[in-house]
Amino acid sequence: MEIGKLLKIRREQKKLxxxxxxxxxxxxxxxxxxxxxxxxxxxxxxxxxxxFFFDFSLD
Known part of the structure; x- marks a missing residue:
């Protein structure tokens, strides 16, 4: 998954x-x-x- 999409998904999951x-x-x-x-x-x-904040791997 692309980083931008992942950041948006995780941000929305945390309701930020x-x-x-x-x-x-x-x-x-x-x-x-x-x-x-x-x-x-x-x-x-x-x-x-x-x-770390959004709990995803950089691999």
Missing amino acids: TQQQVATKFHVTRQTVSRWENEKSYPNIDTLVELS
């Missing part, structure tokens, strides 16, 4: 808004939107944090 995720990871809501739409990707450090 893009703004809440953005605040947690110190980015803008627009950045979260770009990640979910795969117009950009989180840097590796943020990606690792996201994988």
